[in-house]
Amino acid sequence: MKTKPWGQLFLERNGIRNTQARRAILEVMGQNPGHLSTEEVYRKVNERYPHIGLTTVYRTLNILSRIGVVGRFNFGEGKARYELIDGPNGPPHHHHLVCSRCGSIHDYTDFVEEELELMHKTERALSDRYDFRINKHILHFYGLCGECSETSE
Amino acid sequence: MKTKPWGQLFLERNGIRNTQARRAILEVMGQNPGHLSTEEVYRKVNERYPHIGLTTVYRTLNILSRIGVVGRFNFGEGKARYELIDGPNGPPHHHHLVCSRCGSIHDYTDFVEEELELMHKTERALSDRYDFRINKHILHFYGLCGECSETSE
């Protein structure tokens, strides 16, 4: 039972026009899990829709992250990375392990449950104390991955 | 009892030359707690040492963050921010509350103890399971600060 793709519902629901470029970008994001840079999204979109420009990808990813369809991450490389947040093709909530040397990024979900419990508790406490309305958190662990720690002194 | 400034010990210990520019940058970082951008560090350094250039500040902050004297953060503004990590003038370990609208950053230490306990436990578990040698973590909460949530619909 094929219904209208999820991403498009999101566009309509947010009063944003459902254009080919946006469908294409959502399609690519759905088929490529992982943390894609704008350039990477652009290249994949461009394979199938050569007329769609890089500027549009930038603009679209900005919109999508603003309305919460994709998450925007920054792993200290000097450029943003994006990932579908939710829906049928989206990954479950996870946290990140980033290798400081080779830049590889590993998602993990194993301990997230336990972490989330504390996070939410903390979020409530912080909201109360600092008058801050929290809607998202980012937890990154940095270190050396297995390969890189072998080749280091 | 005034002894040799802490930052300089760090330089020597890492086999990095103790130059005026580096002393100046460490001095400024020590006197200005908070998350300074490279430009901000440069301007403050430049007030007292007008001959020190922006390039040197970039290069020095890179070195200092590599050897672990300063922490490098990215709050999604498209530029890095730095902060003295430890030592006599450094702030205690803390986490961040970032306002998505106005960009203000609030440090908190209140709940960090409890968080750290879980973080360290998680770090150990992740190290074992994913063969990852973790040496640092970043926890950011994003949301709206009091002022900004008043002025939003």
Added chain:
DNA sequence: TTACGTGCAAAAGCTTTGCAGCTCC
């Protein structure tokens, strides 16, 4: 129809690099 979206080119940051001269050890 018309407000919104897009492509292209140009511009605007932030950050790094090349190179000649200077400085710490």
Added chain:
DNA sequence: GGAGCTGCAAAGCTTTTGCACGTAA
């Protein structure tokens, strides 16, 4: 003396913006 550091200018990247044209609703 020599390796390492610095300043300046130039270049490199990512990201944004201006504008004329195109397109969804």
